[in-house]
Amino acid sequence: MTELLTAAQMRAIEQAAIASGEVTGLELMERAGQGVVGAILEEWPELDADIGRKAGGAAPRPSASPRDISGQKMGSGARRRAVVLCGPGNNGGDGFVVARLMKERGWEVEVFLYGDPDKLPPHAKVNYERWRELGAVNAWDAQRVGEEVADLFVDALFGAGLKRAPACEILEPLTKLYTEGKTFGRMAAIDAPTGLCMDSGRALCPEFGAVWSWLTVTFHRPRIGHFIDERPSYCGAVRTVDIGLGGHDWGEAARQALADFHRLEKGRGMGRVVATLVSPELVSPYLGKETEEHKYTHGHALVLSGGHGKTGAARLAARGALRIGAGLVTVGAPRATMMENACQLTAIMLRQMDGADELRTLLQDSRINAVCLGPGLGLDADREGLVLEVLQANRATVLDADALTQFEDRAEVLFEALQENCVITPHGxxxxRLFPDLAEKLNAPxxxxxxxxxxxxxREAAKRAGCVVLFKGPDTVIAAPDGRCSVNSAHYERSAPWLATAxxxxxxxxFVTGLMARGLDPIQAAETAAYLHVECALGFGPGLIAEDLPEQIPAVLRRFDIP
Structure with missing residues (x-):
């Protein structure tokens, strides 16, 4: 899994590398600029045409001909034009490197600086001076910036460490570039689109939001904000560039710098790793089946059904549990719904279950090792008793939907009953309803x-509830009470809008229930289920309905070579 970093963590890693003597800040800035140029030309290979650049070497002909500022199509001998927007910090220094490298490739490059060049940090100042040997640096002029037209715009204004909303004189002209189509679809941001907080993925300016980019290039590891909240609207594609910060023994001074930082983070409740990105390598170790195993080896999951006319959700959950590999799955249903369920269940077993007493009897079968309740369960008075009965039985448990809403006004009752072997799966x-104070903080501007x-x-919710919380959305976040946290992102190449279906x-x-029945611990089950859920949607594509998701599991597992 890929670690997702905060801005502070990335600074600590860079400082540790510099403290080790293995690399200088100036070298890191040069590598960053080279990485940005490489990512830009990989994203838009048509820009790497032979345009008379100083550097030699063959380049592919453009697949499409962008228009130059006069509106005429550019021929093979024309010069590409880039506008590089530099800020007052080291992100601006990266921008000066990009400007110089593009100029050396034969581009016409216009550079704007927001801020006082005399106040630039040392390494940024060096690259400012290097650029000045090749071209001019324009002072920030909002009107002029907003009227620029180029083949490529580079946003090197503030990067990932932004602490406050940028001034309107910055965001307004950049918004104009987007709304009037002057970027021709090619705005590349270094580390982060201006205005976006990379620790949260949230835009810091209520009026203008953040700058729209089509490519965001970051370094070493992606940031949390690249994958959650408003990020998808602003970052476009994200490319992570290796600048040589991994796999080194940086020496005692560097280790001490990192240790001091991690102690500070742990004091804030953050720990060594704030979050990881759920990725394919998570899946393969857990889902295979061996020849000598039998059905009970893979657990027996129980899914509780709601009343008449509300049984479909439980059957969907049960089908998901069976397809993900649970050895047996039983739907426990009220007497009034037995026929309704029996008409649509075959491999899934059915047991009558009316009320907490019958549920208690059913749970005497110790082979039932995972329970799911909530989908279509209803909000009748006796439903709370079912939830508490299951939790008292101390089985692996997944609570969703109505099982959570049932405790809207008395969340502390639920939290008191929850165990570490539980997963709750709330949407927003x-x-x-369960964590109103946390939601208020999250939704505040x-x-x-x-x-x-x-x-x-x-993470706060998981600690309070005492169990794993899977907070659903296209940016699903999964956290355990001990602080472990991961993000399952359905963005970029994994965008799966078809999951927005009943x-x-x-x-x-x-899926989570079936994996827990098979013996995965709660956070493993939640992470694996969330990842496969998106893969199933991607495998089916447009027209997806919920019934299609379990039926994609065989094809998805074959793609992962799961036996």
């Missing part, structure tokens, strides 16, 4: 950074 509304994030909220969350609850 359910999260707000963000004006300073680091802003309160969905990662912060989910019942998809019920299937996800079933």
């Amino acid at each position: 509304g359910e999260f707000a 963000a004006t300073t950074g680091p802003a309160y994030s969905k990662v912060d909220a989910t 019942g998809s969350g019920d299937v996800l609850a079933g």
Whole structure:
């Protein structure tokens, strides 16, 4: 899994590398600039045409011909034009490196600086002076910036460490560039689009939001804000560039610098790793089946059904649990719904279950090792008793939907009963009902950074509830009471908008339940289920309905070579 960093963590890593003597800050800035140029030309290979650049070497002909500032199509001998927007810190220094490298490739480059060049940090000042040997630096002029037209714009204004909303004189002209189409779809941001808090993915300016980019290039590891909250609207594609900060023994001074930083972070409740990105390598170790195993080896999951006319959600969850590999799955249903369920269940077993007493009897079968309740359960008075009965039995448990809403006004009763072997799976509304204070902080306007994030909220919720919390959304965040946290992102190449369909969350609850029945611990089950849930949607594509999700599991597992 890929670690997601905060801005402070990235600074500590850079400082540790510099303290070791293995690399200088100036070298890191040069590598960053080279990485940005490489990522830009990889993203838009048509820009790497032979345009008479000073550096030699063949380049592919453009696949499309952008228009120059006169509106005429550019021929093979024309000069590309870039506008590089530099800020007052080291992000601006990266921008000066990019400007110099593009100029050396034969580009016409215009550079704007927001801030006083005499106040630039030392390494940024060096690269400012290097650029000055090649071209002019224009003082920031909002009107002029807003009227620029170029093949490429580079946002090197503030980067990932932004602490407050940028001035309107910055955001307004950049917003104009986007709304009037002057960027031609090519705005590349270094580390972060200006105005976006990279610790939270939230825009810090209520009026203008953040700068829209089509490519965001970051370094060493991505930041949390690249994958959660408003990020998808601003970052475009994200590329992470290696600048040589991994795999080194940086020496005692560097180790001490990192140790001091991690102690500070732990004091804030953050720990060594704030969050990780759920990725494919998470999946393969857990899902295979061996020839000598039998059905009970893989657990027996119980899914509780709601009343008449509300049984479909439980069947979706049950189907998900069965397809994900649980050895047996039983739906426990009220007498009034037995026929309704029996008509649509085959491999899934059915047991009559009316009220907490019958549930208690059913749970005497110790082979039932995982329970899911909530999908379609209803909010009748006796439903709370079912939830508490299951929790008292101390089985692996997934609580979703109505099982959470049932405790809207008495969340402390639920938290008191929850165990470490439980997973709760709220969407935004359910999260707000259980954790109103955390939701209020999360939904409050963000004006300073680091802003309160969905990662912060989910980690606090997990600690309070005493169990794993899977906070659903296209930026699903999963956290355990001990502080472990991961993000399952359905953005960029994993964008799966088809999951916005009734019942998809019920299937996800079933996936988690089935994996817990098979013996995965709660956070492993939640992470694996969330990842496979998105993979199933990507495998099916447009037209997806919830019933399709479990049926994609065989194809998804084959792609991962799961036996």
